Amino acid sequence: MAWLLPDTGLLNPYVVQILMYVGINMILTLALNLVNGYMGEFSVGHAGFMGIGAYIAAILTVAVLPRTVSAWCFPAVLLVGGLAAAAAGLIVAYPSFRTRGDYLAIVTLAFNMIVKSVLENIDALGGPRGYLGMPRLTNLFWVAAWVLITLIALRNLVQSNFGRGIMAIREDEVAANLTSVDTRRLKLYAFLISAFFTGVAGGLYAHLLQFINPRSFSILKSTDMLVMVYLGGVGSLTGSLLGAAIFTVLLELLRFLGIWRWVVGPLLLVLLMIFRPQGLMGFKEARWLRPARWLVSS
Amino acid sequence: MAPLLEISDLSHNFGGLAAISDFSLAVEAGELVGLIGPNGAGKTTVFNLITGVFRLAQGRILFLGEDISTWPSHRITAAGIARTFQNIRLFKNLSALDNVRLGAFAQHRYHLFDALRRSRAFTEEERRLTRRAWELLERFQLSHYADTLARQLPYGEQRRLEMARALISGPRLLLLDEPAAGMNHSEAEDLIRIIREVKEEFHLTILLIEHQMRVVLNLCQRVTVLDFGCTIAAGPPQEIQHHPAVLAAYLGRDGYLAEEKPDAAAPA
Numbered sequence: 238m239a240w241l242l243p244d245t246g247l248l249n250p251y252v253v254q255i256l257m258y259v260g261i262n263m264i265l266t267l268a269l270n271l272v273n274g275y276m277g278e279f280s281v282g283h284a285g286f287m288g289i290g291a292y293i294a295a296i297l298t299v300a301v302l303p304r305t306v307s308a309w310c311f312p313a314v315l316l317v318g319g320l321a322a323a324a325a326g327l328i329v330a331y332p333s334f335r336t337r338g339d340y341l342a343i344v345t346l347a348f349n350m351i352v353k354s355v356l357e358n359i360d361a362l363g364g365p366r367g368y369l370g371m372p373r374l375t376n377l378f379w380v381a382a383w384v385l386i387t388l389i390a391l392r393n394l395v396q397s398n399f400g401r402g403i404m405a406i407r408e409d410e411v412a413a414n415l416t417s418v419d420t421r422r423l424k425l426y427a428f429l430i431s432a433f434f435t436g437v438a439g440g441l442y443a444h445l446l447q448f449i450n451p452r453s454f455s456i457l458k459s460t461d462m463l464v465m466v467y468l469g470g471v472g473s474l475t476g477s478l479l480g481a482a483i484f485t486v487l488l489e490l491l492r493f494l495g496i497w498r499w500v501v502g503p504l505l506l507v508l509l510m511i512f513r514p515q516g517l518m519g520f521k522e523a524r525w526l527r528p529a530r531w532l533v534s535s
Numbered sequence: 536m537a538p539l540l541e542i543s544d545l546s547h548n549f550g551g552l553a554a555i556s557d558f559s560l561a562v563e564a565g566e567l568v569g570l571i572g573p574n575g576a577g578k579t580t581v582f583n584l585i586t587g588v589f590r591l592a593q594g595r596i597l598f599l600g601e602d603i604s605t606w607p608s609h610r611i612t613a614a615g616i617a618r619t620f621q622n623i624r625l626f627k628n629l630s631a632l633d634n635v636r637l638g639a640f641a642q643h644r645y646h647l648f649d650a651l652r653r654s655r656a657f658t659e660e661e662r663r664l665t666r667r668a669w670e671l672l673e674r675f676q677l678s679h680y681a682d683t684l685a686r687q688l689p690y691g692e693q694r695r696l697e698m699a700r701a702l703i704s705g706p707r708l709l710l711l712d713e714p715a716a717g718m719n720h721s722e723a724e725d726l727i728r729i730i731r732e733v734k735e736e737f738h739l740t741i742l743l744i745e746h747q748m749r750v751v752l753n754l755c756q757r758v759t760v761l762d763f764g765c766t767i768a769a770g771p772p773q774e775i776q777h778h779p780a781v782l783a784a785y786l787g788r789d790g791y792l793a794e795e796k797p798d799a800a801a802p803a
Contacts, residue, residue, distance in 0.1 A: 397650035535669035
């Protein structure tokens with residue numbers, strides 16, 4: 238990696254570490270915004286998907302693949318972690334056919350708790366003590382690559398017929414059905430894609446920290462994701478990137494607050510809801526993320 | 536030839552209250568049929584049953600010879616039944632262009648992965664769809680509103696946008712739920728003209744719910760009158776307006792329509 242970066246001294250290991258956290262949080266925020274912002278559902282359990290992705294990817298590099306090849310297989314490892322999370326997304330998507338709003342929030346909350354309790358009770362995975370031994374495979378290159386993949390895939394999605402259908406669910410589900418939008422299929426797609434990228438972010442996280450435990454994927458993690466989504470702005474890719482960057486850097490700058498630092502996130506959420514519910518960029522995009530001309534003109 | 540839409544013995548309850556009982560109606564291709572009746576007569580319920588918003592408890596609906604009674608809404612719409620709503624239901628925070636494009640949702644021919652990686656199939660299809668949407672926007676004099684969010688459009692434009700969204704898929708049957716609601720006399724006249732033109736241009740069959748008698752009398756070849764979920768009369772509008780049961784149930788005992796000049800009441 239080092240040879241890729243100019244030796245300016247700016248990218249010291251600490252800064253690189255922060256940048257990687259920013260990147261992982263960007264993926265998480267983009268993915269959650271698809272469900273909570275674009276589709277208008279309210280998932281509060283996305284840390285569950287992240288946990289599944291993290292554990293599956295970690296098991297692969299620690300227990301399944303020989304150490305010598307795991308570095309080469311890292312992209313595939315992340316992919317498998319993402320797919321496992323997507324499979325879980327399928328399970329959460331089904332209740333979303335029948336329930337909306339508060340009720341779906343409770344279902345996703347329950348899902349998050351189930352994932353955490355299951356992980357805590359599998360002794361082979363270290364139970365509540367956590368799982369370790371992962372090689373440090375996550376580097377700035379892989380993080381940046383996945384941020385880019387997520388951003389492009391989601392931009393392409395929301396600017397397609399599928400994306401418009403997903404937004405129609407948010408606007409008026411009955412009217413969407415009556416304009417021939419198959420809302421069930423789209424909900425499935427949205428949850429699958431969202432969970433997939435969240436799972437990939439989990440895999441990156443596990444191989445950055447080299448240690449994961451079930452508590453890392455509790456409702457608190459989900460709350461962080463929500464703060465980043467609503468800080469940046471719902472229904473906006475630009476907002477997701479901004480929200481993740483600002484929140485991550487802010488928490489880092491507030492290290493001196495010690496344990497009080499963890500009050501910042503929830504407090505920020507409360508203040509946002511009162512003073513700027515649409516976030517920084519709600520439903521708006523920076524110029525370079527708006528639909529290309531050929532997509533909107535005749 | 537079999538009728539385009541054939542509804543037989545339709546019944547529907549809301550918690551024991553009969554909203555529709557034994558409703559039957561056949562609509563031939565090319566017809567313009569009116570569905571009238573006082574408030575709460577069950578007119579919109581009929582639309583909701585046709586389009587699958589409510590599950591059918593009893594009865595059968597055939598469209599183009601196929602039994603659509605158990606189909607989900609999106610499939611019914613994709614099969615060629617489009618509708619508008621009594622209280623406009625646009626996608627408020629989406630642009631007018633996106634609203635229209637959504638009307639053709641079921642017709643895009645690319646898969647999820649085409650969209651995610653912007654394959655050639657996606658590009659071509661999206662271009663075609665967008666061009667078609669612009670044609671519709673122009674047809675309804677909405678092209679300068681293409682980027683405007685639906686909720687920011689004036690009322691009349693919202694009504695037209697709903698029509699454009701319904702028509703982009705090229706439906707066979709159009710269900711109009713009180714299109715003249717909230718319109719004044721001259722706006723209603725405009726609407727009558729638009730409905731006539733659109734019916735010709737898009738080769739439509741139209742089933743229309745309407746409160747404004749002027750609209751019904753001017754447009755419909757045939758009218759079915761509902762009261763408390765039951766059909767109380769059916770026939771040409773000029774006969775219907777003198778039908779004693781209709782006068783009693785719908786127009787009131789005095790029958791204000793009977794006082795209208797015959798030329799104003801002349802059918803189309």
